Amino acid sequence: MRRGARAALGLTLGLMPFGLVVGMTGDARGLSLLEILLMSGLVFAGTSQLVALELWADPAPILAASLACLVINLRMAPMGVALAPVFDRLHGIRLWGSLAVLVDNAFALTVAEMRAGRRDAGFLVGASLCMWCNWMVMCTIGHSFGAALRLPPGHPLFFASVAALMSILVPIWRGRSDLLPWLVAAVLALLVHGIGLGAPWPVLAGALGGAAAGAARDLLQAASRPAAR
Numbered sequence: 001m002r003r004g005a006r007a008a009l010g011l012t013l014g015l016m017p018f019g020l021v022v023g024m025t026g027d028a029r030g031l032s033l034l035e036i037l038l039m040s041g042l043v044f045a046g047t048s049q050l051v052a053l054e055l056w057a058d059p060a061p062i063l064a065a066s067l068a069c070l071v072i073n074l075r076m077a078p079m080g081v082a083l084a085p086v087f088d089r090l091h092g093i094r095l096w097g098s099l100a101v102l103v104d105n106a107f108a109l110t111v112a113e114m115r116a117g118r119r120d121a122g123f124l125v126g127a128s129l130c131m132w133c134n135w136m137v138m139c140t141i142g143h144s145f146g147a148a149l150r151l152p153p154g155h156p157l158f159f160a161s162v163a164a165l166m167s168i169l170v171p172i173w174r175g176r177s178d179l180l181p182w183l184v185a186a187v188l189a190l191l192v193h194g195i196g197l198g199a200p201w202p203v204l205a206g207a208l209g210g211a212a213a214g215a216a217r218d219l220l221q222a223a224s225r226p227a228a229r
Helices: 002-028 033-043 046-055 062-082 092-100 104-115 121-144 156-167 176-194 201-228
Strands: none
Touching: 002 033, 002 046, 002 104, 002 121, 033 046, 033 121, 046 062, 062 104, 062 201, 092 121, 104 121, 176 201
16 A cells, blocks of 8 residues: 555646646535535545536536536446456455545556556555545645635646646556557547537547457457467
8 A cells, every 4th residue: 555655646746736626616616615525535536526516506406416427437437347356356345445446547557556467456545545635635725725726727737637647648558559449549539529528428438438449459369369379
């Protein structure tokens, strides 16, 4: 867990502005500090939280916001499957607790660990908890000083979270064999966005399409091995 926390420390710095934005958006929508902390602590998924907050109104559209979070977080399903070798020895609260704190960045770091031959769920939990603590602190600051910290849309600071997400692609890149699923994910996300469907559909389409392309590639590779012998 300590090794996972150390590995995640650099990424948490890039995610700080993202947490500030969620806190500020919650303040602008009229949520109290306790409400935004409960949301951030239990949901712990920045993109789906922002989508839900964009839908927020009075009275609160609980069903619509919950559905938006569900749809955009469906990308976690193929992530959990990909991490099956890490989770196969876990049961009960250890399994479900590890899955509860799974996020994109911790997933990428853990995949890099798996490819290095290490399969310790403690690494994932340590990385995720480090990010969770940072997330809660940044959401608190963003909410508490929302008016003072408010930045115009497109401010360069907001690119920090995008840069952090892009940086996690580096350790999981395996060469040209990864090009097909990555391209499928990118093209599908851009197409869905281009036809006018907003969040969460581009993210979901890219995640599921890329996962399907990667699974098909692995099946074809596995089927060709006996024939090669």
